[in-house]
Amino acid sequence: EEVTTQFDKDDDEAFGLLKMDFLGLRTLNVIDDTVKSIRRSEDPDLDLASIPFDDPDVYALFSAGDTDGVFQFESSGMKEVLRKVQPQSFLDIAALNALYRPGPMQFIDDYADRKHGRKAITYIFPELEEILGETYGIIVYQEQVMRIAVEIAGFSLAKADTLRKAMGKKKQEIIDREGENFIEGAVSNGHPRDKARQLWNQIVPFAKYGFNKSHSVAYAHVAYVTAYLKTHYLAHFMAAMLTSEVNNTDKLGQYLVRCKQMDLEILPPDINASMPFFTVEGKGIRFGLAAIKGVGHSAVQPLLEAREREGGFSAVSECLRSLPAGSMNQKALECLAKAGCFDAFDVTRKAIVDNLERLLDMTSREREQRELGQGFLFDDMPSESLEDELRKAGRAEQSERLSWEREVLGFYLTGHPLAEFDEQIDRYADCRVAELSERFSGGAEHLTVGGLVTGLKVMPIRKEGRNQGRRLAVFQLEDAAGVVRVVAFPDVFEVHEQMLEDGKPVLVVATVKGEGDHVELMADEIVSLDGIDSRRAAALRVVLDLDQMDEERLEAIREYLLEHPGEMPVRFELLRRGKFRARLVPPPALTVNPRAATRDGLKELLAGGWCEYEFDSKARNGNGTTVRTPSPHPKGDSAELVN
Secondary structure (H helix, E strand, O other): OOOOOOOOHHHHHHOOOOOOOOOOOHHHHHHHHHHHHHHHHOOOOOOHHHOOOOOHHHHHHHHOOOOOOOOOOOOHHHHHHHHHHOOOOHHHHHHHHHHOOOOHHHHHHHHHHHHOOOOOOOOOOOOHHHHHHHHOOOOOEHHHHHHHHHHHHOOOHHHHHHHHHHHHOOOHHHHHHHHHHHHHHHHHOOOOHHHHHHHHHHHHHHHHOOEOHHHHHHHHHHHHHHHHHHHHOHHHHHHHHHHHOOOOHHHHHHHHHHHHHOOOEEEOOOOOOOOOOOEEEOOEEEOOOOOOOOOOHHHHHHHHHHHHHHOOOOOHHHHHHHOOOOOOOHHHHHHHHHHOOOHHHOOOHHHHHHOHHHHHHHHHHHHHHHHOOOOOHHHOOHHHHHHHHHOOOOOOOHHHHHHHHHHHHOOOOOOOHHHHHHHHHHHHOOOOHHHHHHHHHOOOOEEEEEEEEEEEEEEEOOOOOOOOOOEEEEEEEEOOOOEEEEEEOHHHHHHHHHHOOOOOEEEEEEEEEEEOOEEEEEEEEEEEOOOHHHHHOOEEEEEEEHHHOOHHHHHHHHHHHHHOEEEEEEEEEEEEOOOEEEEEEOOOOOEEOOOHHHHHHHHOOOOOOEEEEEOOOOOOOOOOOOOOOOOOOOOOEEEEEEO
16 A cells, blocks of 8 residues: 655755656657657657757747747747847757746847847946856846855855745745845955945846746757757658647647648548558658547557558448457448548548448448358448449538538648638738737737637626626637637627627627737627628729620620619729720719629620729728739730729
8 A cells, every 4th residue: 555645845845855846748749759750761860869959940940930839939929039039049049938938028128139239238247247148148047146146145055045945936035134145245255235236136026037047948958859850850740749739629720720831731531541640641741540539549449450451441341341340330430431531432421421320230241241251142242332332422512521521620621611711801801810819919909800600609698787688609710720719798799690600701800808829809890701892892893805895795794784783883994905904984873783693694794804893992900901802904004094
């Protein structure tokens, strides 16, 4: 038997016991997985103990703020600091790790200015240069305070450590007492009392934020190693990062977006190629089977063993027949199919999902008969005949396929429902969801952002007050790069309730709230992205290619416009390719229905011309930028004719 007990940390130290903190860091798993992957396929001799710590490419990555996945340096605020400071040494990395926290953050600009020569570095006493030189005259570490106390005030190391502990634990009584001892000690060592007090007054604020250098250096070491691996073995590093975030859908989605931005192809899960987790394959990263929701290790391990034994699978039925009885249930098969694991077999996801029970029943009977030594006439397996039938079945709609991917992968892999609204989001929104925290850190208070409504919850307010009994809505606004929580309070919800349903694409004008990297939106206005151009455009611009126009076609265009009256003005542009382009504004009486269907019908009549919405006013967004729809104008002189 073992006896386990617990004492307060302060009592432990009073007894003379050593208190130790042990941190379990996910990053260490990432490093280990990355190194194993590199050794398997690229560099069997990689040894992290021998990597250089003066690699200019690594510091270029830090200086660019390209630190997604780099330990302690991922936040938008830290990225901004890195771009400001431009670290060029390991000591810079360690110092920034200590400075980027409440309290010392006020000295970051001073640190950057001194490092780059924009501000002079001064010392109250010449002896301080040796102690504070590496941090440009700024007190950053507890160990620096200890050395100052020893060198300037004549403290013993034990007494200096007592001062360090008092500052670390913010014990003001001890700090005040040691302050007098410090000043008297400095005077005894021949230093002027006024300068000694001035130095102590610089040290005292440090008690609010003092950071241990050994801690900072250890963290900086882990940060540098992750940055080194990202710099030189990007695919291996990102595969390990994705594996580490398999249970964090938001983070996983962000890293997948970053992979695409860095030209790392994300290969879909494949029953013949995927391993349990994310792996490097060629220049891409293959999605892992165990990362699919509803599958799990208990289903994956027998599948991998069967795949190795059979030398791979050539059909869905062969795969299922090869598995041990009971190792693949209907739910796991459904999730594998929805994720696209069987796409290579030319059987649609929908066909498999619609026939799960039949496939499992048939292959189960075939497995049993094979194990009993009984075969089928001419080896014609019923499940194979069924699979041949399924190859003729129709495909699921793109929206359904994407919905399945979101369900089992946690995000959209082969597309995104918002893709068709990219142009509108670029036109009307201030930023994408993933950029919100950076914009908020930069001082933005009101922003417009587009996305899909997901996880919608409508609830009554129970707290007593003027809003008691009224309803508010809470939902996630999601785009291809991130997700943010949105609250629509009663006044806003009652006006925009019809806009809110799961899966609906909307534009949210909101007040931004948050702390650090965490932000939330308080909705002020919610607008549907469906048909937004037709509601906000100033006019419908119709471009007529005169080289392909005749009287009959012009008459057809005129008739079409008159048959679709509405409130949107029409503006014509007359085009003679290579010669001229002229704008014609007809009488105000010529206006049309602004619906997209009207525009699409008109396009069919325009031959080599085209039509599009035109925007004169500023977009409804926070930065007030005027954005116009780009047009494929041919070269040539232009004139504007106003009727």
